[in-house]
Amino acid sequence: MPLPDLPTPERLGALLHRLAAGLLERDTAARLALLGALAGEHVLLIGPPGTAKSELARRLHRAFAGASYFERLLTRFSTPEELFGPLSLKSLEDDRYERLTTGFLPTAGIAFLDEVFKANSAILNALLTLLNEREFDNGSGRQRTPLISVVGASNELPADEALQAFFDRFLLRVPVAPVGDASFEALLRLPPAQAGEAGASPLTEAERQAIGQAAQRVHLSAEAVAACTALRAWLAAQGKAVSDRRWRQWVGLMRTAAATEHRTQVDGLDLWLAPYVAGAAADEMAALAEWFEADWLHAVPQTFEWLTRAVEAFEQQLQIEQTAPPEDAAEADDAAGKLALARAIGLGEGSDAGSAMPRLTLAGLEARMRRHYSPVHIAARLTQTDELIGHTLAHHTALASEALALAERLQARLWIPPHLAERWNAAHAESLERLQALLARLQQARAGFAELPVDEALPAIAPAPVPLEEPATA
Template sequence: MSKWKLAAVKSSQTLETADTDLIQLISDISKDVDSRHAGLLRDAKGATPDIEGLDSSLRGKAQTAILSLQSGLLERETEVRLLLLAALCGEHLLLLGPPGTAKSELSRRLAELTGGRYFERLLTRFSVPEELFGPLSMKGLENDLYERQTSGYLPTAEVAFIDEVFKANSAILNALLTILNERLFSNGSARLEVPLLCLVGASNELPESEELDALYDRFLLRRQVAQVSSAQLGNLARLAAGSLRATTQTSADGAEAGGGRLELADFHGTASTAYSAVEVPDSVIDLLTTTRDYLQDKCEPPIYVSDRRFMKAIKMLQVAAHVDGRSAVHEYDCLLLEFVLGSRPDDSQKVRAFVLETIASDPGLQQLELVFLGLFGRACRALEGGNEQDVAEAQQEASQLVELLDLRQGSVGLTLDGGFADLGATIWQSEGSVREAVQVLTPPMTENRKKAEDLLREALLLQTALQRQVAASALERILPKRYKQYQKGVSGRV
């Protein structure tokens, strides 16, 4: 046999041996990773939801208050929650809808719950300031003082209900704005502090004139109230006849006995405590800013969100989390934004849909995939260059990424397997609202779970390859899809 043929045979045998060794290496790495991957998924599926806040005394009182407020009312679960949240935040609630939908009844129940003084008035276009702020003092006029007798009127009330609030004329408007925003009332030369916790405004229609825009903006929470649905008309008739009264009252009394009652001090102190005690994570900040940008820049027509309303929305979420017994705001709390950020009744569905879509898209998982792509490129260069320090740094980053992805897939799996326990545990979402949200979130989050599990396996493969310091050619065989992405990125930069 000639020398060149002998050399070719030896070369071929060497390549076959090298290829066999490479195949065996890849097989060993795959078996090791599959075992570790299966173990991590098994551990995640064995976890149980740990819902924070179920033993909170304030939460128990709030649950009792919700049942008490909605006792004997049908399809007012959301309105009751918003009313209580507004009062705990020291904010105001606007109820839009036709007469006879229990708007004033809810306000009176809130006053009874707090034990505070109550004021109620129906405005017309001919209403005068005396109807809201009290008559002029005759003794004051005798002494050349322009003062009002405010006792029993709005400046002395803790809870107030103003029907047809947008019929306020200019003579009433300025004083009303100051009371709502600054909690101050100018009585003659004195500026008096107003004890108002919450004012509930009601109207059949939205304000039409620009001078009422400032008043409209003072209502942080807004809710469109509809008549009782056709499906519940039978129960409404039974309620009117008295046959449902005992059942609803019994449930409220039972909850009250177990949860205790909210005191006036709870309403005065909850908000300030929440602002200092509750953290707003970066994920929630990102969701808030993304939602505002979407509403103002991409909605048609655009929905303006003032800086003041944006900041108050964040504080409201802190109060909601604190009363729930949590130390941090959750992304699910942002579903409450549908009652805060919209300008018109139909805007609420736009806000809710966008928040759900953003939560379902899982921006955190998308960010982790970008981190993995960047790390893969650095690992390829480190292995190709043979720099031990670069390989060691890539190994450390890969280990950190594996931990993050394990937490992510575990979190998504826990949410799905636990039936969205975090969402269902909050007292601020009605059962119907939770069901609707779960129906929207389940399909995309199921896909996210699969993506997180697959990405975790890829990260484990990369971590193991770096630990064994395989050749770049082996990395190409282990993760071919990612290697093609890496090559495209390199050629694009060249």
């Protein structure tokens, strides 16, 4: 049973709407920021200035009741005092080196650190412990902090190897870019104030604890384990790896996603997060997204190359048999001469009742110019065509069932951005449409074989099957 204080998906959806209101093309970033915070993880926003990174962090702070907020732009000249508070003069008088942390990062619930990789080593070393352990060394003692999540921001990825440990503290790396052309007019027409204040009330501490408790009760399904194993092998083939600590944090993130959607287990669909957890640069994220959609989810438009070539082979064979001349050359020449004469004198061109017989005569002459086939020949062609039609129908049925199952699963997912769900559903729809078109062509070819001229007197010899390649295995 759900915990009493566990927020419903509808309540969290309202918070997401509030978080992203007026922030064009920031739906993914908003979802990942809130999900990361609920899981107690940190989020790095990567993009140029003026892309609403700080605004998103401020709104995230308003999603948590009672959480204090801290924000600072870091430079190489930033001092520890700017982040952790000034030294306490009273403590110095007592020979203690302590800071007054009230109102600074060690007492913040949500913090936004802009240009986070430009800080000096003194700040970065202190941040490592604070981000990972939620503790701050103050003088001779170490104090616990109420930190929920840090939202970091940077215009670019860190190039210095010394920054990699700090970079790894951000489980989620989310690219943000200026709005695209499709949203540019909407950007210009936005009202002056889009603070996102209206909407759902912020999450209470009890609700946050309920989410954490529910996440601990979520287990990994066999599908999720298989997906993670497949991804690990794929990453290894690319010469990349995810640390054990990062895998554990990622599992915790997926458990939080499942718990907040009132699911009892993590499944393979939760690996849609792969680009933002296992990727860093834009090309890595794109490759991971392609792996998930194509190799794991199979939610990309399929081309059905083997089936297309098979359909083309049947169509070509039909054309050959429809246009083949009679085996009796003399009969063909006689029919051709009579057909030419009939057309020259206008037989078959009239539209009155008296012209029906001439048209039949003309059709008969045309039929004499086509090759006839035995019933066994035609039956063999229909049998082979029916086999391929049956294969195609079975594939269509299986794909339609898979598409329906995915659509139903996506309806219950809070965190998957709608544009991703739409893309995956559209990919299946496009694949089904292509299969339907190939099926129609096959049925048309079958009808053509069934209408071939028949001669019962011909030897009952079955033709060689239409040559087809072996279908590619999945």
